[in-house]
Amino acid sequence: MAEGVAEEREERAEGRGERGQSWVGVPLTGEPLPLDLVNTTYIKGGLRGRLVDALAAGPQDLDSWLAAQRHRFAPGTAAALAAAPPAGPERHHEFLELRRALRSLAGARAAGGGPDSGASAVVNTYARMAADWPELAPGPEFRAVVRPVEGDPVRRALGAIAADAVKLFTGADGDRLRACPAPGCILYFVRTHTRRAWCTAGCGSRVRVARHSRRARTDDEEA
Numbered sequence: 001m002a003e004g005v006a007e008e009r010e011e012r013a014e015g016r017g018e019r020g021q022s023w024v025g026v027p028l029t030g031e032p033l034p035l036d037l038v039n040t041t042y043i044k045g046g047l048r049g050r051l052v053d054a055l056a057a058g059p060q061d062l063d064s065w066l067a068a069q070r071h072r073f074a075p076g077t078a079a080a081l082a083a084a085p086p087a088g089p090e091r092h093h094e095f096l097e098l099r100r101a102l103r104s105l106a107g108a109r110a111a112g113g114g115p116d117s118g119a120s121a122v123v124n125t126y127a128r129m130a131a132d133w134p135e136l137a138p139g140p141e142f143r144a145v146v147r148p149v150e151g152d153p154v155r156r157a158l159g160a161i162a163a164d165a166v167k168l169f170t171g172a173d174g175d176r177l178r179a180c181p182a183p184g185c186i187l188y189f190v191r192t193h194t195r196r197a198w199c200t201a202g203c204g205s206r207v208r209v210a211r212h213s214r215r216a217r218t219d220d221e222e223a
Helices: 002-014 033-038 059-072 075-083 089-111 117-130 153-170 201-222
Strands: 041-044 050-053 132-136 144-148 177-179 188-190
Touching (some): 033 059, 033 089, 033 153, 059 089, 059 153, 075 144, 089 153, 089 188, 117 153
Antiparallel strands (some): 177 188
16 A cells, blocks of 8 residues: 555656746757647557646646646736736646646647647637737837737746647647557657657657567567
8 A cells, every 4th residue: 555655656756846946857848839838748668658637736736737837828918927926726727727738639630630629629719818909108218018818827938838839739730639659659740840740759769679579579489
């Protein structure tokens, strides 16, 4: 029993960095933000590995992930996130809901299929939170300020990711969106160059090792 609890704690900690530090454990980062959110669930250990959810422990994992990704948001949203209080269970639930929708849409886009209407509705609902408009700032000078529709910084980040997903799935990067073909991998990436076949070098190495092992067994059987 104690061993199982320890393993669960280890899995929860794998994806979690301290606030302001880089995100650790997750094997693939640096993809477009919607895919980085999707890729917070991954298989550790290859084909016979186990599923790890880097956001599983609750809002604290979401806070850590947002802190690590903060520099990728627009300056106003990034500054608001830096000053925001910790996210609560409701915001955590919303991010998980968006992640499920994005995984569904990423799978369909990578496979050349059409979008699921329910997943599209989730993305569209949250994308509205990214809306803003310019206003003239009060004072003696002509100066513009941007006013966001959504006042909660975490929901603004949620909206920004959803809006980025619309651009990703409908733009040129959508045509380059790939599901990693390595057995046991569930990660997505944008194929930025023609020689990239896997999400990470680790997946490519595992596939090559597996192929070599199969060839060696075949040669032994034929000998």
